[in-house]
Amino acid sequence: MKFLGIFIFFIFSSNVLAGTPATLSFEDAEKMRVSVSRWYDIPEKERTPHKEYLSCTPFEILVPLIDQKHPDFTKLIFTFELIKNGKVFLNGNLSTSPFKTEPTGVGTGCLPLDSEYQINMTFSYNPESGLTMCPPAYTINNFTAFVKSAYNKQLNRE
Numbered sequence: 369m370k371f372l373g374i375f376i377f378f379i380f381s382s383n384v385l386a387g388t389p390a391t392l393s394f395e396d397a398e399k400m401r402v403s404v405s406r407w408y409d410i411p412e413k414e415r416t417p418h419k420e421y422l423s424c425t426p427f428e429i430l431v432p433l434i435d436q437k438h439p440d441f442t443k444l445i446f447t448f449e450l451i452k453n454g455k456v457f458l459n460g461n462l463s464t465s466p467f468k469t470e471p472t473g474v475g476t477g478c479l480p481l482d483s484e485y486q487i488n489m490t491f492s493y494n495p496e497s498g499l500t501m502c503p504p505a506y507t508i509n510n511f512t513a514f515v516k517s518a519y520n521k522q523l524n525r526e
Contacts, residue, residue, distance in 0.1 A: 389505035398520075425478065446464055451485060451486040463475065490508075
């Protein structure tokens with residue numbers, strides 16, 4: 369009976385670890401070619417009137433469309449957490465689509481990047497035909513700091 373308990377413990381322990389997204393440092397995100405652009409399709413002259421009334425900042429995040437370690441997992445899913453006072457206040461998904469000219473996946477959304485919330489952004493790679501229990505996934509903690517950092521090489525479309 370003791371052996372069975374130890375065996376079950378090791379199985380569940382490895383599943384818990386396998387289901388945890390890898391946390392990317394800002395350097396790792398840059399090497400992976402993660403890029404975030406704020407106000408991506410809105411010309412500068414049109415942004416000012418909207419900033420006063422928006423409680424969030426429109427942005428897009430670009431990541432590799434295929435994880436090199438898991439090339440069969442081609443369905444990209446972006447999720448985020450808004451954290452306030454150490455507790456998850458809100459979580460959700462971004463709209464996802466492939467980039468037209470590169471092998472890049474694009475997540476678009478509107479989050480309060482200029483607020484007191486900490487934002488954690490996770491992107492995961494899943495099988496095209498469905499979901500898996502522990503997909504390959506990567507998290508950028510303090511997403512706002514990454515967006516504003518020198519490691520973020522955003523696309524310039526203007």
